[in-house]
Structure formats: C-alpha cells, structure tokens
Amino acid sequence: MHRSIATVSLSGTLRQKLEAVAAAGFDGIELFEADFINFKGTATELRGIVADLGLSIDLYQPFRDFEGMPEPQFRRSLERAERKFDLMEAMGAPMVLCCSNTSPLAMDDPALAAAQLHELAERAARRNLRVGFEALAWGRHTSLYGQAWDIVKQADHPHLGLILDSFHTLSLKDDPAGIAEIPGEKIFFLQMADAPLLAMDVLQWARHHRSFPGQGDFDVTGFFTQVLRAGYTGPLSLEIFNDIFRETPNRRTAVDAMRSLLYLESEARQRLAAEQPQQRVELFNPPPVAALSGLSFIEFAADEASALALDTLVRQLGFRRIGKHRSKAVTLYRQGEINFIVNAQPDSFARGRFEAHGTSVCALGVRCADPLAAVERATAMRSKRHDSPVGPNELRVPAVVAPGGNLIHFVAESLGANGLYEADFILEEDAPTAGNDAGLQQIDHVALGLALDQLDTWVLFTRAVLGLEPGESLELADPFGLIRSRGVANAERSVRLVLNVSLSQRTRTARTLSVTGGGAVHHIALNCEDIFETAAKLRANGTRFVPISDNYYDDLATRIDLAPELQERMRAAGVLFDRSPAGDYLHIYTESFEGGLFFEVAQRIGAYDAYGALNAPARMASQAQD
Numbered sequence: 001m002h003r004s005i006a007t008v009s010l011s012g013t014l015r016q017k018l019e020a021v022a023a024a025g026f027d028g029i030e031l032f033e034a035d036f037i038n039f040k041g042t043a044t045e046l047r048g049i050v051a052d053l054g055l056s057i058d059l060y061q062p063f064r065d066f067e068g069m070p071e072p073q074f075r076r077s078l079e080r081a082e083r084k085f086d087l088m089e090a091m092g093a094p095m096v097l098c099c100s101n102t103s104p105l106a107m108d109d110p111a112l113a114a115a116q117l118h119e120l121a122e123r124a125a126r127r128n129l130r131v132g133f134e135a136l137a138w139g140r141h142t143s144l145y146g147q148a149w150d151i152v153k154q155a156d157h158p159h160l161g162l163i164l165d166s167f168h169t170l171s172l173k174d175d176p177a178g179i180a181e182i183p184g185e186k187i188f189f190l191q192m193a194d195a196p197l198l199a200m201d202v203l204q205w206a207r208h209h210r211s212f213p214g215q216g217d218f219d220v221t222g223f224f225t226q227v228l229r230a231g232y233t234g235p236l237s238l239e240i241f242n243d244i245f246r247e248t249p250n251r252r253t254a255v256d257a258m259r260s261l262l263y264l265e266s267e268a269r270q271r272l273a274a275e276q277p278q279q280r281v282e283l284f285n286p287p288p289v290a291a292l293s294g295l296s297f298i299e300f301a302a303d304e305a306s307a308l309a310l311d312t313l314v315r316q317l318g319f320r321r322i323g324k325h326r327s328k329a330v331t332l333y334r335q336g337e338i339n340f341i342v343n344a345q346p347d348s349f350a351r352g353r354f355e356a357h358g359t360s361v362c363a364l365g366v367r368c369a370d371p372l373a374a375v376e377r378a379t380a381m382r383s384k385r386h387d388s389p390v391g392p393n394e395l396r397v398p399a400v401v402a403p404g405g406n407l408i409h410f411v412a413e414s415l416g417a418n419g420l421y422e423a424d425f426i427l428e429e430d431a432p433t434a435g436n437d438a439g440l441q442q443i444d445h446v447a448l449g450l451a452l453d454q455l456d457t458w459v460l461f462t463r464a465v466l467g468l469e470p471g472e473s474l475e476l477a478d479p480f481g482l483i484r485s486r487g488v489a490n491a492e493r494s495v496r497l498v499l500n501v502s503l504s505q506r507t508r509t510a511r512t513l514s515v516t517g518g519g520a521v522h523h524i525a526l527n528c529e530d531i532f533e534t535a536a537k538l539r540a541n542g543t544r545f546v547p548i549s550d551n552y553y554d555d556l557a558t559r560i561d562l563a564p565e566l567q568e569r570m571r572a573a574g575v576l577f578d579r580s581p582a583g584d585y586l587h588i589y590t591e592s593f594e595g596g597l598f599f600e601v602a603q604r605i606g607a608y609d610a611y612g613a614l615n616a617p618a619r620m621a622s623q624a625q626d
C-alpha cells in the first residue's frame with residue numbers, strides 16, 4: 001500500500017520530519033497546517049523539498065467547523081477554503097481533510113451539512129482537488145463514521161468522500177463492521193491510530209495518548225480489515241497525537257511508524273487470507289514470527305575488574321564456571337538450564353557496551369527452531385542484524401539489534417543444551433569451582449529499565465519482531481515516584497520480558513537509567529522449584545536479599561488465606577507472595593550489584609502468569625530505606 005504519516009506524529013522542524021519520514025521508507029505525508037504556517041518557505045518550495053525526498057503530500061489538514069454552520073460563518077469558511085486551495089495547488093496536495101464540526105454554532109441538520117459540503121466539493125473540483133469528511137469522536141452532531149457517511153452520500157459529489165480514522169471509531173466502541181458496506185472508492189483516506197484503554201475525556205485521549213498500531217489496546221487490525229473489505233485502495237496513513245512522540249528523536253519514531261504499518265498490513269493479510277482470493281491491494285508479507293522456546297543465555301558486558309566482581313556474584317548465586325571461550329576473554333557460567341556469559345573481551349561489541357553503560361547486560365540469547373528465519377523476520381520488520389566476528393571453529397549465532405542497542409541472539413534448538421557452548425567454549429563441566437548449586441533452573445524473566453520514550457518502541461519491537469504479546473500495563477509506587485510496568489511474553493510463556501518505565505526522575509529505576517543510559521536490564525528473575533530451599537542455599541553461598549518489612553506479612557495474612565506455617569516461613573525467609581486465580585507466585589529479590597542490576601528468585605505455582613508486580617513497592621521501599 002501507499003504508506004503515509006501525518007507530520008503531527010513526529011518531533012522536529014518540518015524539514016527534519018520530512019527527512020526522517022523519507023529515510024524510514026514512507027511514500028507520503030499528511031501535512032498539518034501548523035507545520036506549514038510555521039515553515040520558512042513557500043508552498044512551491046515545500047513541493048520541491050518533498051519531491052526531492054521522494055515523498056508526496058497526500059493530504060492537507062485540517063479544515064474545521066464547516067458543516068452545519070450558519071450562513072455568514074459558512075461563507076467566510078468558503079473564502080478561507082479558497083485561500084487554502086491556492087496553497088494546496090502550489091504544494092501539490094490533492095486532498096483536504098474536513099473534520100466534523102465542534103462549534104457551539106453548529107446546527108443539527110444533515111441536509112444542510114450535505115449541501116454545504118457539496119458546495120465545498122464543487123469549489124475543490126474546479127481545481128481538481130478533493131475533500132474528505134471525517135467524524136471526530138467529539139463532533140457536535142457528527143461523531144460516528146456512519147453519520148459522516150450519510151452526509152457524504154446525501155451530498156453526492158464525486159469530489160467529496162469519507163475519511164476514516166480508527167481512533168474515533170474504536171475510542172467510542174462503535175462497531176467498524178459497517179465500514180465494509182461502504183463503496184471503497186468513496187473512502188478517500190484512511191488514518192490509523194492505536195491507543196491504550198484509558199478512562200478519560202475522549203478529546204484529551206485523542207490529542208495526547210494515541211500510539212502506533214501494535215502499541216496500544218485497540219483492535220486496529222479488525223478495523224483495518226473492514227476498510228480493506230470495503231475495497232479501499234488509497235493511502236494507509238498514521239495520524240498520532242502523542243505527547244511523548246513530540247519529544248522523541250524523530251528518526252526512531254519514523255522507524256517505529258514504519259514497523260507498525262508493516263505489522264498492521266501483515267496481521268490484516270493473515271486475517272483476510274481465507275476470505276479474499278483476490279486482494280485489491282498489496283499487503284506486506286514478511287516471514288512469519290519465529291516461535292521462541294526459551295531464554296538460553298544472558299551476556300554481561302564487563303572489563304577485567306568487573307568480570308572478577310561478577311565472578312564472585314554469580315558464584316554466590318550458585319553458578320559454576322564451566323567454560324572459557326576458545327578465542328576471547330569470555331567466561332561461561334551455568335546452573336540448571338541457565339547460561340550466563342561474562343564478556344570482557346577488549347575491542348568487542350560487549351566492551352563498547354561496557355564503556356557506554358558500565359557493567360550491564362549486553363545481549364540475550366533466545367532459543368528457536370530456525371535462527372535465520374527469525375533474523376529474516378526481524379530485518380523485514382526493520383530491525384538491524386548484527387554480525388559478530390567469528391573465530392575458527394566457532395558458531396555464528398545470528399543476532400539482531402534491539403531498541404537501545406543490546407543484541408538478541410537466536411540460538412538453534414537443534415544445538416541442544418550444550419551445542420552452542422561446546423562449539424564456542426572449552427567446556428570444563430566438572431571443574432571444581434566454588435559456589436554450590438542452589439537449584440535455580442531457568443530464566444523466568446528479564447526486566448528492563450527503559451526511558452519513558454522507549455516503552456512504546458519496545459512494545460512494538462517485541463510484538464512485531466519477536467512475536468511476544470503484551471500484558472496489562474500497571475502502575476507501581478516507588479517511594480519517589482511511579483513506575484509503569486508491562487510484561488510481554490510468548491504464547492507458551494517460555495520467554496518473558498518486563499518493560500519498566502519510571503514516570504519520575506527520582507525513583508531508583510530512573511537513577512539506574514541515568515547511570516546506564518537507559519534500555520538496560522534492571523533485574524533478572526530466575527526460577528526454582530522450592531524457593532525456601534533455594535533461598536537458604538543462596539544465603540549460605542553469601543547472597544544477600546532485600547529485607548521485607550514485618551508489616552508486609554501482617555497485611556498479607558489479612559488479604560490472603562494462607563496456612564500459618566507458610567506465612568511464617570515466608571516472613572522468616574523474606575519471601576514475597578502473590579496469588580491470582582490461576583496460581584501463586586513466591587519470590588525474593590537480591591541486593592543490587594554496584595547499585596544497579598539485581599536478581600529475583602521466583603517460584604511459579606500452577607498457571608500464575610504475572611510478575612508479582614503488587615509486591616514491587618515492598619521491594620522498592622525496602623531498597624529506599626537501606
């Protein structure tokens with residue numbers, strides 16, 4: 001499809017926006033009037049810039065408060081329209097968006113509205129321009145697409161058509177099914193926006209909290225498929241009013257925007273595959289998402305000194321050092337099925353991450369059947385692949401760059417538990433090393449501390465590139481501000497990430513972020529079968545846990561019916577507890593390493609499917625009282 005984006009969706013000057021949009025591979029733009037009014041140049045000059053970038057101006061917008069106006073105001077608006085038509089001709093914009101009237105003067109008279117829009121369309125037709133009419137969710141008398149379509153039908157002018165915007169329909173919980181009945185050629189333009197479900201005034205919601213398809217909670221694919229069923233073949237455009245996007249570097253926003261359209265097209269293509277033998281438009285067809293089957297390894301970036309400190313830390317956690325890399329200063333540790341790699345190789349990718357972010361996680365390894373297919377999916381979805389230098393007899397592990405610059409490696413399942421490591425490491429499984437196995441089995445989840453403007457980017461990346469599904473978005477209280485937390489996981493729940501964002505500058509998460517530069521792993525949760533046994537072993541190994549207030553356990557007893565012995569065991573061990581209808585979650589947090597990264601030990605019982613987020617405030621308050 002012809003892919004377009006409204007200039008309001010990005011930060012920067014108009015010229016910077018256009019350059020970012022062109023670099024991300026868009027075909028066209030919706031030009032917001034404010035961007036043109038503040039542009040230092042003529043409409044003709046803008047036309048040249050846009051053309052040089054290989055873009056088109058698909059839509060000029062908005063015209064407001066037009067239909068249903070009393071005669072004097074209507075005449076004045078027509079005059080104004082003529083002046084805007086002059087500009088549109090000069091800049092080469094073929095269509096104007098007229099949104100439904102929000103003025104207190106607007107009359108509830110569809111026949112009048114139709115006659116007035118007819119006149120506007122007639123004037124547009126004289127210059128071979130077109131007018132699209134869009135129902136705003138807060139329009140005074142026209143708020144639904146069905147009402148706007150009735151007016152357009154009644155106006156019956158070839159230069160007047162309907163503009164659809166998923167936000168207005170989905171925010172009002174209006175049924176998009178009727179769109180499929182509208183003749184495709186009378187839908188002149190399509191604007192797609194997603195949004196988180198928020199209980200708030202719809203105008204505020206629309207102007208501040210929209211997001212790209214795939215980042216929010218709306219069934220945008222369902223909406224889009226109705227438009228395609230109608231036979232629409234025009235531009236597919238993004239119109240995102242979002243406070244954070246207004247300040248996010250626009251190159252990143254533009255890539256997110258393109259990724260969201262590619263994802264939307266591919267999802268719609270799958271839904272329509274069965275019913276439409278002959279598609280009318282070309283929808284993006286990427287390789288399918290690779291089914292992931294677990295987190296294989298976590299790689300830490302270190303220098304020589306911090307590698308030593310990490311060595312002590314991970315051995316206290318019960319890991320054994322089981323291998324040295326064949327050609328690099330890289331050490332492998334293992335416990336259960338968990339592999340930790342400490343990479344202190346000078347002049348490596350890891351060292352670059354160490355220099356930029358300090359001791360930190362620089363890569364994750366995820367298992368999947370076909371790593372090359374996983375990389376193909378990722379690059380199709382506009383992620384960059386990463387090729388590390390490979391020494392003799394070493395395996396090439398395909399990798400892609402995650403937002404923020406860490407790597408995701410795809411590890412072939414066929415290699416088995418040891419395959420990758422046998423190839424790249426000289427294994428000494430039986431090497432006598434300090435640190436006793438504590439019963440940690442798998443990587444339960446990896447929690448990232450993200451800057452506010454990285455959350456939506458990550459939600460879309462994990463969804464479109466890795467095939468993970470986002471869970472509920474929660475707000476958790478740190479003593480110094482709020483943390484927003486959202487888990488993302490694959491269908492079989494063998495790969496889980498938790499995306500944490502600090503809404504305050506003063507929380508521990510925010511401070512870690514300012515030290516590490518953001519996008520860093522904030523904690524690593526490892527699971528076990530008996531948390532009391534594992535915690536006792538870890539303590540004996542020298543691991544220190546965050547103490548939990550006695551008051552927490554008193555309160556827990558009032559909330560959840562638990563055997564008194566279990567309560568007392570938890571209190572004695574400092575173990576936290578959460579219960580959902582599906583199952584229970586017992587967990588405990590270690591103290592931080594170098595004031596940043598820490599570990600969580602977790603035991604899942606039954607089909608518990610969350611992360612004990614309700615207990616995070618207990619941890620954060622305890623850390624703050626240290």
Ligand SMILES: O=C(O)c1ccc(O)c(O)c1
Pocket residue numbers: 061062097099134136165191206207239
């Ligand atoms: O918020 C608005 O005014 C506005 C303007 C134009 C649009 O296309 C829209 O969806 C909203």
Ligand SMILES: [Mg+2]
Pocket residue numbers: 134165191239
């Ligand atoms: Mg709109």
